[in-house]
Amino acid sequence: MIETSTREILKLSKTETPQPSLADRAYHLILDQLLRGSLPLGSVLSRRRLAEQFQMSIVPVAQALQRLEIEGLLESRPQAGTRVRVPTSLEIGEHFELRQALECQSARLCAERATFQERLELKRLAANVDALYAKVPFQDPRDDLAFAVNESHVALHMRIAEYARSGLLKLEIEKSHVLIFNWLYDTARGQRILPPNFHQDLISVIAEGDPQKADDAMQGHVSYGLKSIQIAVEPLRPKNWRHKYQPQRRSRLV
Ligand SMILES: [Zn+2]
Numbered sequence: 001m002i003e004t005s006t007r008e009i010l011k012l013s014k015t016e017t018p019q020p021s022l023a024d025r026a027y028h029l030i031l032d033q034l035l036r037g038s039l040p041l042g043s044v045l046s047r048r049r050l051a052e053q054f055q056m057s058i059v060p061v062a063q064a065l066q067r068l069e070i071e072g073l074l075e076s077r078p079q080a081g082t083r084v085r086v087p088t089s090l091e092i093g094e095h096f097e098l099r100q101a102l103e104c105q106s107a108r109l110c111a112e113r114a115t116f117q118e119r120l121e122l123k124r125l126a127a128n129v130d131a132l133y134a135k136v137p138f139q140d141p142r143d144d145l146a147f148a149v150n151e152s153h154v155a156l157h158m159r160i161a162e163y164a165r166s167g168l169l170k171l172e173i174e175k176s177h178v179l180i181f182n183w184l185y186d187t188a189r190g191q192r193i194l195p196p197n198f199h200q201d202l203i204s205v206i207a208e209g210d211p212q213k214a215d216d217a218m219q220g221h222v223s224y225g226l227k228s229i230q231i232a233v234e235p236l237r238p239k240n241w242r243h244k245y246q247p248q249r250r251s252r253l254v
Helices: 002-010 022-036 047-054 058-070 089-113 116-135 144-163 167-176 178-189 198-208 211-223 226-236
Strands: 074-077 081-084
Touching: 022 047, 022 058, 022 144, 022 178, 047 058, 058 074, 089 144, 089 167, 089 178, 089 198, 089 211, 089 226, 116 144, 116 198, 144 167, 144 178, 144 198, 167 178, 178 226, 198 211
Parallel strands: none
Antiparallel strands: 074 081
16 A cells, blocks of 8 residues: 555656556565665665565566666665665755755746646645644654655645646656655654744745745755755765664754
8 A cells, every 4th residue: 555655646657567567566665665764774685585575586676676776766786785875965965956956946837837726735735744744753754654744745745846737847856756865864864843834834935926936935945954964864874885774863953
C-alpha cells in the first residue's frame, strides 16, 4: 500500500510499463526504505539481503540499485559495495539551488494560471500540511506519521507544479528528484520545526496572483533550513567506505 502511495504521489512510474517489472518493484521498495529512514544516509546495502527481503532474485535488485545510483541516491565502488549516498555540503547547496530554480518558476506560473477553485484547494492542502507538521516535531522521523507529513508536503508542492500548467516544468521537478532529496535531508536531520502557517503563508501569496511575489515567497520557502541540514548531514559522512551507520541524536534545529 505504502509502495503504491509513494509511487502515486511522486509520479515516479511514468516511464514504466503498466505492469511494473520486478526491478520497478524493487526500486520503489528501496526508495520507500530510504524515505522512511530505515536505510539512512551512509548505510551499506546488500543485494543479497534485499533480494531475500523482497523475495526476488538478485538481478532485479541489482537493476534497481543501478537506477537509484544513476539518480544520485546511492553510490558504489568496485569490490566495496553500494551505500546510501551522503552528500557534501556543496551538493546539498546545489540541490537547494536547483529546487529554487524549478519551484520559483512553478510558483510564478501557478500564480498566473491557477483557477479560483484550484487556489482554494491549495489553501486547504497547505492548512493540512501545516497541521501535520505541528504534530510531528517530537516524534521519531521514522514513524508513520512523519512519513505521512513528508508525503503530504511533496503532494502540495507537486500540486503547485500541476497548476502551473507546464508539463515540462513538472516533469523536470519529478525527474530531478529535488523534492525527494529534500525529504531525505529532512529525514536525516530529524523532523523540522517550521514557523506556524509556513505553507499557508506561501500559498496565500501565490493565490494573490502576483508572479514576482510568488517567486520571492517560494525563494524564501525553499532556502529555509539549508544551513541546519548541512550541519546535520556533515557528521554522517563516513570516513571509511564500510563505515557502519551509527544512529545520531536527532537535531531539533531548523
Ligand atoms: Zn514546503
